[in-house]
Amino acid sequence: MKHIVAVEQFEREWVLSLFESAERMKSVKSSDELLRDRILATLFYEPSTRTRLSFESAMLRLGGQVVSTENAREFSSAIKGETVEDTVRIVAGYADGIVIRHHEQGAAVRAAAVSPVPIVNGGDGPGEHPTQALLDFYTIQDELGQLDDLKVALVGDLRFGRAVRSLALMFRLTRNVELLFVSPAEVPMGDDIRHALDAAGVRYRDEPDLGKALSVADVVYQTRIQRERFVTQSEFQAAQGIYVIDEVSMGLLGPHAIVMHPLPRVDEIRPEVDLDPRAAYFRQAQNGVFIRMALLHQLLGS
Amino acid sequence: MKHIVAVEQFEREWVLSLFESAERMKSVKSSDELLRDRILATLFYEPSTRTRLSFESAMLRLGGQVVSTENAREFSSAIKGETVEDTVRIVAGYADGIVIRHHEQGAAVRAAAVSPVPIVNGGDGPGEHPTQALLDFYTIQDELGQLDDLKVALVGDLRFGRAVRSLALMFRLTRNVELLFVSPAEVPMGDDIRHALDAAGVRYRDEPDLGKALSVADVVYQTRIQRERFVTQSEFQAAQGIYVIDEVSMGLLGPHAIVMHPLPRVDEIRPEVDLDPRAAYFRQAQNGVFIRMALLHQLLGS
Amino acid sequence: MKHIVAVEQFEREWVLSLFESAERMKSVKSSDELLRDRILATLFYEPSTRTRLSFESAMLRLGGQVVSTENAREFSSAIKGETVEDTVRIVAGYADGIVIRHHEQGAAVRAAAVSPVPIVNGGDGPGEHPTQALLDFYTIQDELGQLDDLKVALVGDLRFGRAVRSLALMFRLTRNVELLFVSPAEVPMGDDIRHALDAAGVRYRDEPDLGKALSVADVVYQTRIQRERFVTQSEFQAAQGIYVIDEVSMGLLGPHAIVMHPLPRVDEIRPEVDLDPRAAYFRQAQNGVFIRMALLHQLLGS
Numbered sequence: 001m002k003h004i005v006a007v008e009q010f011e012r013e014w015v016l017s018l019f020e021s022a023e024r025m026k027s028v029k030s031s032d033e034l035l036r037d038r039i040l041a042t043l044f045y046e047p048s049t050r051t052r053l054s055f056e057s058a059m060l061r062l063g064g065q066v067v068s069t070e071n072a073r074e075f076s077s078a079i080k081g082e083t084v085e086d087t088v089r090i091v092a093g094y095a096d097g098i099v100i101r102h103h104e105q106g107a108a109v110r111a112a113a114v115s116p117v118p119i120v121n122g123g124d125g126p127g128e129h130p131t132q133a134l135l136d137f138y139t140i141q142d143e144l145g146q147l148d149d150l151k152v153a154l155v156g157d158l159r160f161g162r163a164v165r166s167l168a169l170m171f172r173l174t175r176n177v178e179l180l181f182v183s184p185a186e187v188p189m190g191d192d193i194r195h196a197l198d199a200a201g202v203r204y205r206d207e208p209d210l211g212k213a214l215s216v217a218d219v220v221y222q223t224r225i226q227r228e229r230f231v232t233q234s235e236f237q238a239a240q241g242i243y244v245i246d247e248v249s250m251g252l253l254g255p256h257a258i259v260m261h262p263l264p265r266v267d268e269i270r271p272e273v274d275l276d277p278r279a280a281y282f283r284q285a286q287n288g289v290f291i292r293m294a295l296l297h298q299l300l301g302s
Numbered sequence: 303m304k305h306i307v308a309v310e311q312f313e314r315e316w317v318l319s320l321f322e323s324a325e326r327m328k329s330v331k332s333s334d335e336l337l338r339d340r341i342l343a344t345l346f347y348e349p350s351t352r353t354r355l356s357f358e359s360a361m362l363r364l365g366g367q368v369v370s371t372e373n374a375r376e377f378s379s380a381i382k383g384e385t386v387e388d389t390v391r392i393v394a395g396y397a398d399g400i401v402i403r404h405h406e407q408g409a410a411v412r413a414a415a416v417s418p419v420p421i422v423n424g425g426d427g428p429g430e431h432p433t434q435a436l437l438d439f440y441t442i443q444d445e446l447g448q449l450d451d452l453k454v455a456l457v458g459d460l461r462f463g464r465a466v467r468s469l470a471l472m473f474r475l476t477r478n479v480e481l482l483f484v485s486p487a488e489v490p491m492g493d494d495i496r497h498a499l500d501a502a503g504v505r506y507r508d509e510p511d512l513g514k515a516l517s518v519a520d521v522v523y524q525t526r527i528q529r530e531r532f533v534t535q536s537e538f539q540a541a542q543g544i545y546v547i548d549e550v551s552m553g554l555l556g557p558h559a560i561v562m563h564p565l566p567r568v569d570e571i572r573p574e575v576d577l578d579p580r581a582a583y584f585r586q587a588q589n590g591v592f593i594r595m596a597l598l599h600q601l602l603g604s
Numbered sequence: 605m606k607h608i609v610a611v612e613q614f615e616r617e618w619v620l621s622l623f624e625s626a627e628r629m630k631s632v633k634s635s636d637e638l639l640r641d642r643i644l645a646t647l648f649y650e651p652s653t654r655t656r657l658s659f660e661s662a663m664l665r666l667g668g669q670v671v672s673t674e675n676a677r678e679f680s681s682a683i684k685g686e687t688v689e690d691t692v693r694i695v696a697g698y699a700d701g702i703v704i705r706h707h708e709q710g711a712a713v714r715a716a717a718v719s720p721v722p723i724v725n726g727g728d729g730p731g732e733h734p735t736q737a738l739l740d741f742y743t744i745q746d747e748l749g750q751l752d753d754l755k756v757a758l759v760g761d762l763r764f765g766r767a768v769r770s771l772a773l774m775f776r777l778t779r780n781v782e783l784l785f786v787s788p789a790e791v792p793m794g795d796d797i798r799h800a801l802d803a804a805g806v807r808y809r810d811e812p813d814l815g816k817a818l819s820v821a822d823v824v825y826q827t828r829i830q831r832e833r834f835v836t837q838s839e840f841q842a843a844q845g846i847y848v849i850d851e852v853s854m855g856l857l858g859p860h861a862i863v864m865h866p867l868p869r870v871d872e873i874r875p876e877v878d879l880d881p882r883a884a885y886f887r888q889a890q891n892g893v894f895i896r897m898a899l900l901h902q903l904l905g906s
Binding site for chain 1: 633634635651653654656657658660661664665670674828867868869870871875886889890892893
Binding site: 331332333349351352354355356358359362363368372526565566567568569573584587588590591 | 637640641643645669671673675676684685686689690691693694695697698699
């Protein structure tokens with residue numbers, strides 16, 4: 001695999017092998033110089049500091065170096081009419097790999113089509129964010145020791161949440177998993193994802209009762225309700241308040257289950273939950289570094 | 303000491319030991335790798351390029367690496383409702399230490415309360431900027447060879463100037479120092495600082511005559527009058543023009559005295575003074591790197 | 605040569621020696637550590653990501669380190685009244701060399717006048733961008749093996765195009781070169797450049813027929829027509845459409861000739877040309893890294 005642009009690319013064997021590599025990355029240090037003499041460019045057309053810092057930390061821990069911009073929009077198409085393709089060809093002369101974040105769906109695919117160096121999609125508008133899906137999936141493996149035979153509750157904004165939509169697709173690579181969709185009526189899981197799951201034989205059902213979902217779930221994946229998706233403030237607040245994880249929720253959850261969240265969170269997981277050992281969301285963020293180390297090592301290693 | 307958030311933390315023995323370390327840092331090179339395999343995150347919620355570059359230069363000279371953002375505001379509370387606490391927990395997964403600069407007083411203390419890695423306060427709004435106080439204090443030691451038995455003139459905006467207020471507090475760690483407050487009537491030294499000095503037995507007095515202050519001072523700490531503090535342009539210009547250091551002023555100053563300034567300066571020290579060997583302000587800026595090297599080495603060294 | 609601020613500084617022997625160094629730089633790796641323990645500051649008062657990343661990639665490949673800002677404007681004169689001179693004196697305490705990009709003509713010269721460390725002009729408003737001229741000139745040498753005995757067509761906006769104006773001046777260092785100026789009537793090559801070429805004995809002529817120019821040229825240097833230079837949109841579009849390099853143009857061009865462009869390009873070179881081996885513009889961008897490595901090595905090497 002030369003470029004990482006979409007969840008569609010991933011196959012079970014490749015993913016499991018990547019997770020083994022991520023596991024080994026936990027003890028890798030810069031001075032091991034796994035990517036000595038390699039430079040990564042983080043080419044961000046919109047700020048996404050979390051994603052950018054995670055990739056940059058990963059590259060530095062591999063002994064590589066980074067050149068970086070969150071201003072890519074200012075030196076390209078928007079200002080002077082340059083295409084993403086031209087920009088990527090130029091930056092490929094400066095670096096051995098490029099992480100691209102773009103506001104337009106499909107930008108990463110276009111970049112990969114012309115790039116002489118590996119391209120990693122760091123999120124392209126409403127499109128894909130494949131490394132987020134990988135780190136979420138890895139967290140389940142890392143926390144529970146398994147990816148099969150699970151009940152997974154996906155909670156919150158399932159309609160617009162890019163991360164949760166991509167994660168749902170990852171379960172096509174598993175066996176005997178049941179997905180429970182717990183969402184406000186305004187933001188249900190889309191039919192496109194349902195059809196893809198049907199085609200892969202993944203079971204799912206809508207479960208509007210969060211309590212019921214919690215009592216059976218091995219994994220709870222909570223998401224933020226996005227204010228900008230609602231027409232009125234009151235509709236937003238109504239939707240936001242429905243599904244909240246708090247101490248009471250944690251009482252319903254099994255002792256070996258985990259709570260995940262792509263972050264940032266607002267009120268949908270109460271701060272009191274943070275100290276519960278089943279709260280896995282900060283470990284999940286940390287896993288992003290190990291997954292990205294594994295990916296960069298595979299793409300840029302000699 | 304795990305975190306550096308406030309001047310209140312500093313004790314004399316610790317400060318003197320840090321200054322010895324800063325002295326040694328003058329000859330340290332990246333290739334000595336004192337902080338090999340360490341990553342520092344500079345998490346800036348508002349741009350402060352001077353402070354950021356100083357910390358980053360310090361980290362690189364120690365053989366460490368840096369991930370950096372001046373856009374922290376865009377990926378956190380202001381935009382999506384994330385708290386500083388959450389952001390810091392996430393960034394702590396990417397880096398071994400965090401320098402935080404924030405527009406809200408108290409943000410660094412809140413960060414330190416939850417962070418598993420050392421936090422350094424790089425300035426929190428009208429609050430503290432403790433590494434500036436350390437580098438200012440170190441410059442006196444470095445230039446004069448002593449911290450005790452001095453007369454120190456603090457000049458300019460003593461009311462709102464964060465740096466000069468913090469420096470005043472540092473003299474609680476000294477013996478037989480007298481502070482002269484030379485300020486326009488609109489921006490006197492605050493009562494909170496005066497009370498703290500009283501409690502510590504540090505002598506001070508208001509001295510509206512700059513010439514008199516210069517003729518006895520060992521250290522002159524000049525500051526910028528901040529335009530935004532005045533209601534009218536004419537009031538500002540009146541206050542700005544009162545206390546200016548020029549060639550005439552330098553004629554009043556003793557041969558072994560020094561002139562300091564936290565920078566940037568506008569007109570309050572004339573360019574003609576720059577070539578005078580007693581003009582210590584650019585050496586002072588350079589000292590920021592050595593002090594920050596010493597701090598980072600103490601906090602992040604194994 | 606301590607600072608690189610203007611094309612006027614360059615002499616033939618120095619340039620040829622730099623090009624030999626650039627050639628060697630193609631095989632240099634970070635781990636060769638040619639600039640071990642050196643830090644470069646990229647001090648950009650306006651974003652120019654292409655130029656900045658090119659310099660930073662060069663520095664990292666030399667085994668050095670980088671501190672960087674595109675926010676210099678926010679911590680200096682524009683906001684608080686600090687001069688470029690003061691800023692440079694401070695940053696010189698953080699780094700061993702400074703690349704400065706500024707919106708005001710002459711800023712680099714002012715920086716160089718006070719800086720204790722080498723200054724490289726990364727573009728100062730409508731003024732100079734000397735490293736662009738060097739990399740363009742080097743590309744001719746690299747692609748054709750010679751700098752003398754050439755016919756060079758300069759095409760497009762010759763009036764405001766900073767890169768093409770500087771390149772024209774570089775031919776004063778060559779022998780038996782003829783320049784063909786192919787420009788819309790609104791944006792001809794300026795008299796200042798013509799006089800400088802006259803004084804150096806460089807032949808030139810206006811050639812409004814692009815086809816004729818292509819049929820004799822060894823080098824075609826195409827440039828972008830800048831929208832902001834025209835009063836009306838229709839005038840701009842008329843000027844933009846006159847001189848376009850497409851497949852038909854390439855049919856007129858000799859088999860050993862090359863097409864260059866400082867980039868970004870919009871429509872003035874059609875994408876279909878990109879695959880032609882005579883399309884040298886992406887290799888030209890890559891050469892920027894090697895030229896900047898050679899420069900930084902000369903300025904910052906021990």
